[in-house]
Amino acid sequence: MGNDGGSIPKRIELVKEKQKEVRPDQNAMKIATWFFCALSKRPLQDPVVACALGKLYNKDAIIEYLLNKNAYGDGDIICSHISNMKDVQSLKLAANPAFKETNGASIAHFDQGMVSRFICPITMKEMNGKLKFVYLNTCGCVFSEQGLKEVPSSTCIQCGKSFNQENVITINPSPVEQEKLKTDLEEKKTKAKEKKEKKKNKVAKQESGEVIAESSSSNAPNNKRKRENNSDEDPKQSPSKKPSIKSEVGVTANNTNSSTSVNCGIGGNSVTAVVNQKVQEHLVNTSSKTKQSKAIRSIYSKKKDDSVTESYLVRGTFNRYAA
Structure with missing residues (x-):
């Protein structure tokens, strides 16, 4: 520990301190999220799509991932919420006329002078992470948040489709x-x-x-036949279900005229009642028009030459021996 020709330890060697949290470079993070595809880590190129979480992807990378989930090592972590192409929105980006292709562009060789491929069509500001950008999930048009607020409208100024505040999604939140x-x-x-x-x-x-309805309709004819057979075979069927017809016809003749009376009882059948009424009228007419013989008329008719000498026993009667 000393005076022995050895080394003297320092405090940093004897006391263990908590390691400082290593924070990634914020500038590098901006470059990675705004200039490169979140899945393939390649530079963003048209066509570009965005998910509901606001991440940017190259469309061909998403297609490769959906065809083969193992195409990218961290695909299940980055875009596990994407199961089909309906889960992403194709973006309509405005090209930056000041952009020039540079060879060897990568995150390892970035600088603050990198030029973005895309700009806001309203403010003409570059989409490089310094300003907040949003897209509309109804049409896919991309604007800076500041530019969208400067032109308040319920319809997209690029394509004219209507939208509300819920349709505005922040890019790379x-x-x-x-x-x-x-x-x-x-x-x-x-x-x-x-x-x-x-x-x-x-x-x-x-x-x-x-x-069930089809099966019941198909069984209906069979059930109807069964009910008909049961009604024919059942002798104890209620009288209300069996039609009852009672008719009584009486013809009475007296000394002056003859009359016919017909009494019909029909259970709720108007047609039969009409028929019986016609029969009754026919019988009355035929009975009234029946011709009486001369012998019958002579009994009840009074003769002009009747004399008092005749006996009451033979008066008005037919006698072949009478003069």
Whole structure:
């Protein structure tokens, strides 16, 4: 420890201090997120797409990832929320006329003088991460947030499609904003899944109801035949279901005239009642028009030459021996 010809340790060698957190260079992070594809790490080139979290990708890289999930090593971490092309929005970017192709551009050789490929069509500011940019998920047009506020409108000034504040998505948001967007995205997916399941169950119920209706309609003729057979074979069927017809016709003749009376009882059948009424009228007419014989008329008729000498026993009677 001393006076022995050895070395004297320093405090840094004896006391272990907490290591300082290594923070990435913010400028390098901006270059990586605004100039390069988040998945393939290649420079952004048209066509460019963006996801619901605001990350930028080359379209061909997303297609490769969807065809082969192992095409990129960290694909399942970066874009696990992308399952098809409907989960991304194609962007309509305004080209920067001041941009020139440079060979060997990479994150390792960046500088603050890098020129972006794209600009805001309203303010003509470059999309390099220094200003906040947004896109509309209804049409895919890209503007700077400042330029969109300077021209307040409910329709896109480039394509004319209507939009609201919910359709404005921030490009490359901060980690806090990104977490909020991720939560909102998960809620939307859950609601969409529940809605899809409800619709599927409703369709299944409708199909099952149609099958039951078809089966019942196909069995209806058989059930009808069974009911008819049962009604024919059942002697104890209620009288209300069997039609009852009772008719009584009486014809009475007296000394002066003859009359006919017809009494008909029909259970709720108007047609039969009309027929019986016609029969009654016919019988009355025919009975009244029946011709009486001379012998019958002579009994009830009074003769002019009747004399008092005749006996009451033979008066008005037919006698072949009478003069």
